[in-house]
Amino acid sequence: MxxxxxxxxxxxxxxxxxxxxxxxxxxxSQCRLNIPPGPKGWPLVGNLLQVISQRRHFVFLMRDLRKKYGPIFTMQMGQRTMIIVTDEKLIHEALVQRGPTFASRPPDSPIRLMFSVGKCAINSAEYGPLWRTLRRNFVTELVTPTRVKQCSWIRTWAMENHMKRIQKESVEKGYVEVMSQCRLAICSILICLCFGAKISEEKIKNIENVLKDVMLITSPTKTQLECLVPLIRNRRAFVDAKESPNEEMVSPIGAAYVDSLFALKPVERGGELKDEEIVTLCSEIVSAGTDTSATTLEWALLHLVTDQNIQEKLYEEVVGAVGKNGVVEEDDVTKMPYLEAIVKETLRRHPPGHFLLSHAAVKDTELGGYDIPSGAYVEFYTAWVTENPEIWSDPSEFRPERFLPGGDGVNADWTGTRGVTMLPFGAGRRICPAWSLGILHINLMLARMIHSFKWISAPDSPPDPTETYAFTVVMKNSLKAQIISRD
Missing domain, CATH: 1.20.5 (Single alpha-helices involved in coiled-coils or other helix-helix interfaces)
Incomplete structure (x- = not known):
């Protein structure tokens, strides 16, 4: 040696x-605490090997453990203590009634830091001044009614391109690949909201692929920077020169999300944000918003293809609002209760994630009669809430009418403020700040797609509701559907 x-x-x-x-x-120290019960683990590795040996997704294991240990239990994954909370009352207590206590995130691993430069991201920032600054800026600059209206050109432009692509693909292939088309449309909207510019379809596809690869840890963040930094610098030059809107930079100065980041000077960062940090903030909007919205649209269309009665009822509502030859605009979808019921039922039946992003208590506390250490990962398993027969009648059935007068979901609050019956966006301090914008995009796209076309099953690819788990809960076999013009 x-x-x-x-x-x-x-x-x-x-x-x-x-x-x-x-x-x-x-x-x-944990032995001295009254932490929730859970399966006994091995020295050093805890329950890690037991989970791996199951050879099935973590979600299914959680369902079994809930039956054995109750609504709150503990898993030891190596050095990581995970406390799983599955009961709707405990979830509401933690996230809403005692929101500030459970509003932080666990310290990030070195791998996660690779994709979140200096923790400068809204989703992953620990609870504190930096998180407040970033979130407040996001809400003010992206989702206020004034800003949403100011950027309506983006949705109009993206929707027109989306409908043309659907028709073209149908002619060329004989069917439409729903997920890929919806992903591209949503991604187009979010990228243009960030940078205030019309960007070519080729560039948008490249950005979409790069961000997806980074999220799946198959591409280095250097590629992400090479892809987005030129867009940041182009917009910065436009802002510095105080130019007027043009064919490329359509949004006026101040209307693009990135404009607000140029002027932002968080005390915790010691001055202006660097390009790498701006890339992180823009990337999390595009990545998180694209997957959740596109997944919801695909699941909704699966049920409309499967049940033509639901589809025709929605079509009649859309026609009643805009006429057969009209165009569905953003204000129109607020007058469509059945459309909202379909989207709510889709989010109940197919929540984008079965868990919320990991939470952490800001200090040692208790929940459900048990001690919760400040360093523990607190995981909220929210899918069980939407499957609970004590809350929902026939929970496995897709029935939009449950959200109309007389239904068991008519008073359901999907933000969890009044009580937890479904939580597609989280709740409390860490609720998704763009949830209302995401719903607008989903409602607008679904209404336009049903208004223009009748969607039916592709003969060689029948709808398959089998789930698999990627960044969101997606279909194992993506939906392919045929379209028939409503003209």
Whole structure:
């Protein structure tokens, strides 16, 4: 063994010793706490090997553990203590009634930091001044009624392109690949909201692919920077020159999300945001908003293809609002209760995620009679709430009428403020700040697609509701549908 090998060996022993002392100290302190019950684990690895040996998705294991240990239980995943909360009352207590206590995020792993430069992202920032600054800026600059109206040109432009692409693909292939088409349309909207510019379809597809690869950890963040930094610099030059809107930079100065980031100077960052941090903030909007909205649209269309009665009832409502030859505008969808019922039932039956993003308590506290250490990962398993027969009648059935007068969901609050019956956007301090914008995009796209076309099953690809798990809960076999013009 040469000197280098000896050095490496001693270095490894040193860090193993540090890790063991930290682990032992953490376990000792936990033993003194009354943390929720859970399956016994192995030394060092906890329940990690038990989970891997199950050879099935974590979600299904959670359902079994809930039956055995109750509505709140603990899993030890290596050094990570995970407390799983599945009861609607406990979820509401933690996220809404005691929101500030459970509003933080666990410390990020080094791998996650690769995709969130210096934790400068709304979703992953720990609860504190930086998070407040970023979130307040986001809400003010992107989702206020004034800003939404000011940027309506983007949705008009993207919807026109979307409808043309659907028709073209139908002619060329004989069917429409719903997910890919919806992803591209939503991604177009969000990218243009960020940068205030009309961007070519080729560039949008490239950005979509790069962000997807980064999210799946198959592409380095360097590629992400190379893709988005030129857009940031082009917009910065437009703002610095105080130019007027043109064919490329359509949004006036101040109307693009990135404009607000140029002027933002969080005290915690020591001055202006760097290009890398602006890339992070724009990327999280595009990535999170694209997947959740496109997934919801695909699930909704699956049910409309499967049940033509629901589709025709929606079509009649849309025609009643805008006529057979009219164009569905943003204000029109607010007058369509059946459309809203379909979207709500889709989000209930197929929530984009079965868990919320990981939470953490800002201090040692308690929940449900158990101690919750400040360093623990608190995971809210919200899918169970939408499957609970004590809350929903026939929960496995897709029935939009449950959200109309007389239905069991008529008083359901999808923000969780009044009580937890479904939580597609989270709740409390960490609720998705763009949930209303996402609903607008979903409602507008679905209404236009049903108004222009009748959607039917592709003969060789019948709708398959089997789920699989990617960034969101998606169809194992993407929906392919044929369209028939309503003209």
């Amino acid at each position: 040469d000197l280098t090998d000896v050095f490496i060996f001693l270095f490894a022993l040193y860090f193993l010793n540090l890790w063991w002392r930290r682990y032992s100290s953490g376990r000792s």
